[in-house]
Amino acid sequence: MAVLLYTDTATLETFAGQNSQKTQLVKHYTRLIHEEKYHKADLVEQELLVLVRRKVDTTADELKTFAKRITTDKKYFESILFYHVAADYFALHSDSKLASDGIVSCTEGLYATVQAMLKETDHSKNWKTINFHVIPLMHEMRRQISDHRGISKETQCLQEARCFHHIELSQRLIGDLTASKITIKRALEQIKTTFGDDSSKHSIYGRLLNNLGFVYRQKSQLKDAKKYYSLAIKAKLRAEDFTDEERNSSVATSEYNLQLVMEKLKATK
Known part of the structure; x- marks a missing residue:
């Protein structure tokens, strides 16, 4: 220590x-x-x-x-x-x-x-x-x-999701990608259960999808990474609590990450 x-x-x-x-x-x-x-x-x-x-x-x-x-x-x-x-x-x-x-x-x-x-x-x-x-x-x-x-249960869900987000980032920092994946999936499931088809209206949902894509990319599970980066882009475009500047920056990040994965997938063929 x-x-x-x-x-x-x-x-x-x-x-x-x-x-x-x-x-x-x-x-x-x-x-x-x-x-x-x-x-x-x-x-x-x-x-x-x-x-x-x-x-x-x-x-x-x-x-x-x-x-x-x-x-x-x-x-x-x-x-x-x-x-x-x-x-x-x-x-x-x-x-x-x-x-x-x-x-x-x-x-x-x-x-x-x-x-x-x-x-x-x-x-x-x-x-x-x-x-x-x-x-x-x-x-x-x-x-x-x-x-x-x-x-409300909706506010509670979003606030807990933000806590989960800080937890999964901390788990990633110490190299525990498995724990990070579990935390992200738990948060996504909670949001989906609470908001259903409206989940993507909340920016935290797209951020979590992007980070799940990152975890799969780090694990070299490129098809799963592609899936979640793509979902993240769609969700971020629908989010209602982004400013235009925040949306553009966040979407650009996911698009760049997706591009990296597509290049790796192409190289493996």
Whole structure:
């Protein structure tokens, strides 16, 4: 396991205060992550959440912003912790739509943290932490949306799909293409069950189809890759929540990917 930096007191002063109980819990959490004691680390996170809830002027957005800032400072384990706390706080303190938006943004933050971690060190050193701790946390956040009352099943489905999207991208980054494929197919099935023939009206559906094509291309299953890139293009052209610029860029990406696959198929004949 790579030895990443522990949180120094100065980093936490704006949130917790020097030598506070919160600071000590954060340091304890990072030690447990280094030791690969992920279950115990989760228990420490729950202790921290209790303390945060006592600080009535703390908002979920502030916690998320703090997590993003310490990612920039390369405090990766601490960032993971505060994204987790922020997601819990969104679930506890926001109305249903704001809660789901906040939780999705925390899964996106964790994906960004995974990207940053893997730029600093190779996959082998941090694979366990990402696979056995970070990705399960992202699934836990997704379940918070599933368990939340007060949002429509359609909104719930789309928000969960966005979480699945961040999960499958993280799985791809650590080289687990099989897990990524399973996650994408689960999200696609959920969208199809909820929206039926209107699935392609939502841009996340086309993005997931494109990424499934990518997984099959990486696995050298070129006919399947061709199928899903083609489906992605059709879906993206129908999506109603794209701007024109977003649509043009996203469709162009899938068309380029399809072209690469067609060239490989032609070369194998």
